[in-house]
Amino acid sequence: MTQEIWQSRPADLYGRRTHDRLFNALWGAITVFGGMAALSRWTPSRVAPVSRTIAAVITKREMVTSDVVALTLADPDGGLLPSWTPGGHIDVQLPSGRRRQYSLCGVPGRRTEYRIAVRRLDDGGGGSVEMHESYAEGDTLLFEGPRNAFYLGTGENEALFVIGGIGVTPMLPMLREAAQRGIDWRAVYAGRSRADMPLLDEVLAVDPDRVTVWADDEHGRFAGTEELLAGAGPQTAVYVCGPSAMLEAVRVTRDEHADAPLHYERFSPPPVVDGEPFEVELARSGRVLEIPADRSALDVMLDADPTTAYSCRQGFCGTCKVTVVSGDVDRRGRTAEGDEEMLVCVSRANGRRIVIDA
Structure with missing residues (x-):
């Protein structure tokens, strides 16, 4: 390898190729270190995963209609928030443990602040009510993202x-x-x-x-x-x-x-079409949940545990994906599922019962 690199270097005025001393030194060090690592069966330690959760401070809270609150978010230290594009959203982690998805509705690309708006639904899943009642100016809001599955096309005329x-x-x-x-x-x-x-x-x-x-x-x-x-x-x-x-x-x-x-x-999950009732067994607890024909497995799981992870509820983000221990899956999502995986927001069971690792 060293000889090939040496031969590829351009010749000087006299037709000779000059060695790069720094390169040779580095290459030698890498070779020696690699040999020692192989002999000692040394395995490099993995890089610690970086937390995707971001803490922002609410700098403005405004009721833009009688039932819609707009929250402006900023970095508590005055820094820049992650870049985003129109159609993008963040996943808010509510104090109760619920996770809810809200689109960014501020000035496109602005990173000094984000803005989201939430309509209160008293007969909904509780997330919108919590957003309205739990946050005031000066409070900290935790979120992940932003992500975008709703882009403005680049070739639109x-x-x-x-x-x-x-x-x-x-x-x-x-x-x-x-x-x-x-x-x-x-x-x-x-x-x-x-x-x-x-x-x-x-x-x-x-x-x-x-x-x-x-x-x-x-x-x-x-x-x-x-x-x-x-x-x-x-x-x-x-x-x-x-x-x-x-x-x-x-x-x-x-x-x-x-x-x-x-x-x-x-902004709401699609209706269940051609659904058949089935059971979901939670392998870790042994609990069995009855899934009716007109509801998703995620809906029923949220009834049992409001902290169940989810985001889009439409089968494209993969947040609610679980491992299937046994049973056949009727896959309906837009995100790829492996042979032993299931998107509980849209996919269903082919048969009476499915067992998941939850």
């Missing part, structure tokens, strides 16, 4: 953003980036009333001529796909984020165009 309620949080930075890129974009923002639409003033501030606001109380009905997708041709990139009913209506309509680009993110 024409885009339509369909926004429903709290679905505005990932969309607002996308609108700002689309405007910066010079994309020919439009947005339809729908909600029960203008007062119930969080960050509506900021959406309109991007470019009011490109935004259509649909308030149900002004029209006496919900917006249909004709209003939501008005003017969207087969080549228009459509981005949608909002309630499941809105998302499904847009998805079905866009399916009429086989090649129409459609990008979406859910």
